[in-house]
Structures are given as structure tokens and as C-alpha cells.
Amino acid sequence: MPEITPSISKNELICTETPGDPCGMIVFGASGDLTKRKLLSSLFALYTQELLSEKFYFIGCGRKDISDGEYRKTCQDILAEDCKEPSRCEDFLSRIYFINGDYGDPSFYKSIKIKVADLDKKNNVDGNHIFYLSVPPQIYPVIVQNLCSSGLSCKENKDLVQKVRLIVEKPFGRNLNSAKELNNIILRCFDESQVYRIDHYLGKETVQNILMFRFANAIFEPVWNLQYIDHVQITIAESLGIEHRGGYYDQSGAVRDMFQNHMLGMLSLVAMEPPASFEANHIRNEKVKLLECIRPLDLDAWSRNIVTGQYAAGQIDGKDVCGYKDEEGITEDSTTETFIAAKMYIDNWRWKSVPFYLRTGKRMKKKVTEIAVSFKNVPHSMFSCFGIDELPANVLILKIQPNEGIELSFQAKRPGSKMCISTLRMNFNYADLFGTRAPEAYQRLLLDCMTGDQTLFIRQDDVEVCWSLVTPLLEKWKTEKMTPFTYPAGVESFSQADALIQNDGKKWRKL
Ligand code: BG6
Numbered sequence: 001m002p003e004i005t006p007s008i009s010k011n012e013l014i015c016t017e018t019p020g021d022p023c024g025m026i027v028f029g030a031s032g033d034l035t036k037r038k039l040l041s042s043l044f045a046l047y048t049q050e051l052l053s054e055k056f057y058f059i060g061c062g063r064k065d066i067s068d069g070e071y072r073k074t075c076q077d078i079l080a081e082d083c084k085e086p087s088r089c090e091d092f093l094s095r096i097y098f099i100n101g102d103y104g105d106p107s108f109y110k111s112i113k114i115k116v117a118d119l120d121k122k123n124n125v126d127g128n129h130i131f132y133l134s135v136p137p138q139i140y141p142v143i144v145q146n147l148c149s150s151g152l153s154c155k156e157n158k159d160l161v162q163k164v165r166l167i168v169e170k171p172f173g174r175n176l177n178s179a180k181e182l183n184n185i186i187l188r189c190f191d192e193s194q195v196y197r198i199d200h201y202l203g204k205e206t207v208q209n210i211l212m213f214r215f216a217n218a219i220f221e222p223v224w225n226l227q228y229i230d231h232v233q234i235t236i237a238e239s240l241g242i243e244h245r246g247g248y249y250d251q252s253g254a255v256r257d258m259f260q261n262h263m264l265g266m267l268s269l270v271a272m273e274p275p276a277s278f279e280a281n282h283i284r285n286e287k288v289k290l291l292e293c294i295r296p297l298d299l300d301a302w303s304r305n306i307v308t309g310q311y312a313a314g315q316i317d318g319k320d321v322c323g324y325k326d327e328e329g330i331t332e333d334s335t336t337e338t339f340i341a342a343k344m345y346i347d348n349w350r351w352k353s354v355p356f357y358l359r360t361g362k363r364m365k366k367k368v369t370e371i372a373v374s375f376k377n378v379p380h381s382m383f384s385c386f387g388i389d390e391l392p393a394n395v396l397i398l399k400i401q402p403n404e405g406i407e408l409s410f411q412a413k414r415p416g417s418k419m420c421i422s423t424l425r426m427n428f429n430y431a432d433l434f435g436t437r438a439p440e441a442y443q444r445l446l447l448d449c450m451t452g453d454q455t456l457f458i459r460q461d462d463v464e465v466c467w468s469l470v471t472p473l474l475e476k477w478k479t480e481k482m483t484p485f486t487y488p489a490g491v492e493s494f495s496q497a498d499a500l501i502q503n504d505g506k507k508w509r510k511l
Contacts, residue, residue: 023129061099197463
């Protein structure tokens with residue numbers, strides 16, 4: 001199909017970026033996977049872009065008995081590929097420290113307090129601290145309570161309350177009750193304005209672009225409703241399996257791991273009403289309002305609107321991969337879903353009766369995350385005299401990853417005397433236009449936290465509404481001992497998932 005590529009002058013871009021405030025970041029679980037894979041490289045990227053304050057320092061906290069020097073060496077190895085100028089790397093590494101201790105031991109927090117006071121003085125940091133929970137969620141309460149009792153959370157301190165922040169990684173609970181319980185524990189020790197619940201999808205450049213696209217252009221919003229939109233498909237397909245996270249994943253499954261958070265988050269951004277301004281609470285209010293309009297799933301007939309699957313052995317990119325039950329840490333009788341597809345409705349004036357089809361799965365054919373908005377067909381084809389009765393509908397695709405961009409398909413005449421219609425794609429690709437891939441989501445989120453901007457973080461009520469949507473279903477499945485269908489690894493889709501959308505006369509988009 002022909003492609004039309006737009007050109008945008010870089011001079012026309014309007015950019016504002018605020019560098020992070022001076023601060024000390026204290027990461028619990030600093031020898032863990034997240035720090036290695038995301039946090040250090042994101043902080044280093046901010047540093048190289050001069051978005052990290054000169055007064056920034058980092059304290060890794062963990063159980064390992066290692067010195068600052070040993071930890072710095074580990075960080076240096078992690079950053080080896082990103083490090084182009086040795087002197088810059090050395091400077092960055094010199095801001096890194098390590099403290100070891102037991103998360104349940106109050107004396108650990110005393111040592112942190114002493115270290116923080118010392119480094120604040122040395123770096124001229126005025127009480128700005130970010131505590132980052134990157135530990136298994138069952139340890140969250142003990143850390144939060146200790147931060148509180150050691151006086152580090154500063155909820156009651158008028159001068160410091162806005163300077164001390166807590167970043168909490170997902171999962172925020174396993175169901176509605178545990179999410180509420182966790183929120184209660186956190187909010188006893190921190191004010192909501194201090195709490196930054198991370199859903200890294202919201203930090204993805206193209207996810208944020210949903211808001212820009214919808215609300216910085218006048219031409220899309222008038223058609224963004226049930227009059228013009230036939231349906232919306234949201235896909236997060238992954239070719240990866242569960243890697244080495246069997247212990248966590250088997251207790252979670254696709255609903256808890258992806259659907260309750262990333263998928264509902266994207267749904268709320270694509271469907272919410274225009275906020276009054278790009279201000280954290282204005283945006284978060286609209287998100288929550290939208291989530292509250294999602295029609296609760298019909299539990300008596302859930303299988304009409306929901307399909308679950310679990311991958312069996314298959315092939316990805318020509319290579320054999322094992323089935324879910326053969327993954328490390330998974331039992332032979334596991335019924336955990338690695339795929340879910342659901343049809344959802346939003347009961348409000350804008351969306352009543354427009355189906356939203358959501359699907360996410362592991363070990364699918366390829367990694368694709370996108371939101372496809374399918375418009376209605378033209379009301380009448382004036383080209384039927386040429387035998388063209390069925391005109392393809394326009395589809396707008398917000399491509400979240402891996403080829404970040406936006407695509408709009410529309411019909412046009414092919415050159416020549418005959419009446420031939422062709423589908424063209426207007427394609428905007430981040431990498432082509434900006435010569436680089438979109439930045440890592442954590443860069444955005446860490447920087448926002450340093451500047452005290454909660455817009456892209458999840459508020460307490462948001463988490464709870466999302467859980468209230470899926471918890472009844474999870475409970476029903478537990479009582480009914482739901483068993484997912486099986487699909488071979490590496491597939492685009494499978495018959496039961498296809499039926500969900502085909503019953504409505506529609507098709508999943510190709511991955
Ligand atoms: C995480 C899930 O939140 O998101 C993982 O726990 C999943 O299971 C990951 O693989 C996907 O993130 P991304 O950014 O690679 O799409």
C-alpha cells in the first residue's frame with residue numbers, strides 16, 4: 001500500500017523541559033533487576049542531557065553487604081555501553097552510595113537518616129528526598145512504616161512535606177481490598193501529594209502523545225465519539241514469555257500484570273473528556289471519571305465478553321520456545337492466564353454502545369503496542385456504479401511501540417482513467433522525524449518526580465477504580481476454577497479470541 005510521509009520542520013517544535021530539583025534519591029532494592037535494567041540508565045541519560053541537578057545524589061539500599069566502591073563498580077558495568085566520556089561517567093558514579101541493612105530493622109533507617117543528612121550538607125540539598133520502593137510488594141508496608149517512625153517521611157512537617165516523595169512500583173495490591181489496605185498504610189505515613197505510583201506505560205512518549213494528539217488539535221475531537229467511531233482496539237502483544245519471573249507471574253497472570261494497570265490506563269487516556277488544563281489533578285480527575293463510566297463486566301456471562309489463554313510450546317522467530325507450564329517456577333497444573341481479550345463499554349454520552357476491544361498476551365507473534373481507532377463507514381457509497389460498494393473504514397493508529405508513531409489510513413483514487421480506490425497511509429514515525437527512538441519511559445517519570453509533577457502517576461482513587469473493575473471477575477474465576485484456552489507460542493491470535501470480535505462482525509488487526 002502506498003505511504004505518505006509528512007514532513008515537520010524541527011524549528012516548529014515548541015519544547016519546554018524543566019531540569020530536576022536538587023535531590024537525594026534513596027532506592028530500596030538497589031541490587032535488583034529494575035535498578036539494573038531501567039533506573040540507572042535513565043538517571044544517567046538525564047545526567048547526560050543536563051536534566052539532573054548538579055546537586056543530585058543516589059543511595060542504593062539493599063541487603064547485600066557491599067561498600068560504596070563495590071556498588072559503584074556494579075553501576076559502572078551496567079552503564080558501560082552508555083558511557084561515552086569517562087570523566088562524565090566518573091562524575092556520575094561519584095554521586096552513588098550504598099547502605100546495607102535489613103528492611104525490618106529500625107537501625108537501618110537510622111543509618112539512612114545519618115547518611116542523608118551528611119550528603120544533604122555536602123551537596124547542598126535542602127531536604128528534597130525521593131524514596132523509591134523497588135522491592136517485592138510484600139515489603140512495602142515495613143519500609144513505609146519505618147520511614148514514618150524514623151521521621152523520614154515528613155508528612156507532618158509543613159516545611160518538608162512537599163520536598164519528600166515516595167515512588168511506588170506496581171503491583172499496587174492484588175485486588176481491591178489489598179490495594180485499599182496498601183493505600184491506607186502509605187497514606188498514614190505520607191500525604192497523597194507525596195506519593196508517586198508508577199505505571200511505566202504512562203511515561204512512554206507515545207502514550208503521553210495521546211493527550212497532545214487529542215487536545216492540541218481541533219480536527220480530531222469533533223469526530224472522537226459514538227457518532228463517528230465504530231470501535232477501538234487496544235493491543236499489547238509481547239513475544240517475550242515470563243522470563244525468570246515465574247514466582248511473581250504465576251500469582252498474577254495477565255489481568256493483574258497488564259490489564260488492571262497498563263491497559264486500563266491507555267483506555268482512560270484515549271477515551272476521557274478534555275481536562276481543564278495539563279495540570280496533574282485536572283488530568284487525573286478526568287481519567288478517574290472515565291474509569292468510573294466503564295460498564296462493570298457481566299459476571300454471569302463473562303465468557304461472552306472475555307477470553308483468556310495460556311501459551312503452549314511453539315516458535316518465536318523460528319526458534320522453539322517452551323510452553324508456560326514448562327517455564328521455571330510454574331507447576332504443571334497452573335491455570336494462570338498469559339493472554340486476555342475483553343470487550344468493554346463505556347456508559348457515557350460520548351461512548352455509549354461503542355465497543356472497546358482490549359487484548360494483551362505473552363509469547364505472541366511479535367511485540368506490538370497500539371491503539372487503533374476505527375471510524376464508521378461512509379453512510380453511502382456513491383461509487384457503487386463502479387462496483388465499489390464496500391469502502392474500507394478510516395483507521396487511526398496510535399503506535400505506542402516498537403515503531404512509535406501515528407498512522408491514518410484513508411481512501412484515494414489511484415492515478416489513471418479507471419475508478420480504482422486505494423487505501424493510503426499517512427504515517428508519522430518518531431524515529432524518522434527526530435532521528436532517534438523515543439526516550440525510555442523511566443526518564444520521563446523520574447524527572448517528573450524530581451520536579452514534583454504527579455500528572456503521569458497514578459492517584460489512589462485511580463488504582464482503586466481499576467481494581468474494582470477486575471476484582472469481581474478474578475473472584476468469580478477463582479470460585480469457578482476458570483481454565484484458560486491454550487494457544488501455541490508465536491501466534492497472531494487463536495480461534496476463541498478471534499470469535500470474541502468476529503461475533504460483532506469485526507476483526508483483530510494484524511500484529
Ligand atoms: C510490566 C509487566 O509492567 O510491563 C511485564 O510486569 C511486561 O510482564 C512489561 O513484560 C511490558 O512493558 P514494555 O514496556 O516492555 O511494554
